[in-house]
Amino acid sequence: MNVQEIMNSNDFKQCVSFHGHVCPGVSIGYKAAKAGMAWLKENRSEDEEIIAIVETNACSADAVQVLTGCTFGKGNFIHKDYGKMVLTLLSRNSGKGVRVAVKAGTSGLAPEHMELIRKMIDGKLTDTEQEQFQELHLQKSMSILETPDQELFTIRETSMELPQKARIEPSEPCSRCKEPVMKSKLKDVDGQMVCQDCCN
Amino acid sequence: MNVQEIMNSNDFKQCVSFHGHVCPGVSIGYKAAKAGMAWLKENRSEDEEIIAIVETNACSADAVQVLTGCTFGKGNFIHKDYGKMVLTLLSRNSGKGVRVAVKAGTSGLAPEHMELIRKMIDGKLTDTEQEQFQELHLQKSMSILETPDQELFTIRETSMELPQKARIEPSEPCSRCKEPVMKSKLKDVDGQMVCQDCCN
Incomplete structure (x- = not known):
């Protein structure tokens, strides 16, 4: 799918609707969750069939919740506070596991983009800067969505002891x-x- | 709204779709989040306008994420591991806060229901028990949805220092x-x- 097809897809729209807005974090989480689920060949977890381990509590984790069905409230969503954009998915059905890790340099934001984010958090954006921020944010989100998985991620099989059910x-x-x-x-x-x- | 209208509503359907299934926990989270947001007179948080503090990581937290827009990945969702079905919502817009706490005896499950849940987690339900479980689970979910808020919850204004933005x-x-x-x-x-x- 090209970037426009992704943005028009129900899956991406559901991620954005749940998270509240389009951003680079949701885009990277969307790509990581899609790649991991495709590797596992599994459907969204209705109960606790899949386990997700996320190593960041940033925006990407919301796309992981929506697409994998591993949610904070269901006991199959584990947070390791490592500050890394790494997603591990484990299947109780097949016993298989996959680790999807962002490669260095692929998801980072440009210095001017970071500066605008800092100003936004402090509530100090001018109207012009607000427009610049929105533009950079959307551009980066789209750039991530159109980057092939193999350029964004290292994807490899992994094994790990399955956690107990909730x-x-x-x-x-x-x-x-x-x-x-x-x-x-x-x-x-x-x-x-x-x-x-x-x-x- | 009566129970059937709630179950047919988009809000409830979105909670169930995100969580993966109907259950008493999602129903109590739906009621708590609706009551809290109505008290605050706020719309779903697109960014970090609202902060949710949940005191349990059980099913109800998923309905809170869906309905309040306070999500794990957005920095406006805080978990205190107290094991209590208490939801606190704070608004950055108004500075107001509300605490919604389940009353004793309103959301607990009958002993035979708990026993079936234990068997299900252990994968030991017979087909007949599976049907009994589904029936009890749906009955309890519907019973929660049709109970008036003032019977389910103690709802009171609260104040708390707002956490820093993500x-x-x-x-x-x-x-x-x-x-x-x-x-x-x-x-x-x-x-x-x-x-x-x-x-x-």
Whole structure:
């Protein structure tokens, strides 16, 4: 697919709709998740069939959630806080795993682009700079989408012990605030079971 | 809206599509996020206008991501691992905040339902038990959706210091694996900057 076909595809639109906007991070996450899922030959995970391990909590992780079905709330989405754009996908069906790692120099932003982002976060963009930022942001997003996977990523088979499935356990009331709490998260304080919020 | 109207609504369908299936957790997250956003009188967060703090990483968190636009990859989604179905939403626009906490006894599952979930996780459900599980799961989901907010939740105004906006920083190569890494995540090992994966 060329860049326009990708941007018009339901998959990409769903990533953008969930994340809230088009950006280079969502574009790299889209490409990485697509490449990983194609390698595994799997469909989106309805339950916990696939496990995703992301090494960044940046924008790319949202495209991973949408396309793989490995979501924060489902117990099959693991974050290692390494600050790396690396996605590992493991399949409970086949036992296979794949590691998709961004190559150096392919997803970085130009210095003028970084500077505009810093100003935007501080709320200091002029109207002209806002337009420049939008233009650079879209250009970079499109450039990533049209780059072939083999130029963007190192993709290789990997093996890793499968994590346990998500636990579901009944809640019990905190003896102080009386709000319901997963039993294993209560702490014994002088013989009373107290939630962590009340401990703080 | 009655339960059937909710289940037919785009909002609920998007939650289910993202999460992968209907379940009591998604239903409680849907109700909590809707109640919190209505209290704040805000629209879904395209960027970082709203901040969500969830106190559980269970299913409900996925409905929160979909409905509030506070997503794992966007820097406006904070997880406190307290094991409580409590959602706090803060608005950068108005400076207001709301805390939505599930009341005791409203979202818990019956013992026979819990037992079937345990068997399912262990892959030990018979076909008949699978049907029973599906039926109980759907019944509980629908029961939550039709319960009025004031019976399900304690909803109150709250104030909290707003967290900083997400940082964006350039990557630098790890001196061992050469993969790009957010600079602040590199560790100095004998004078060489090394990623945490290579440190392990």
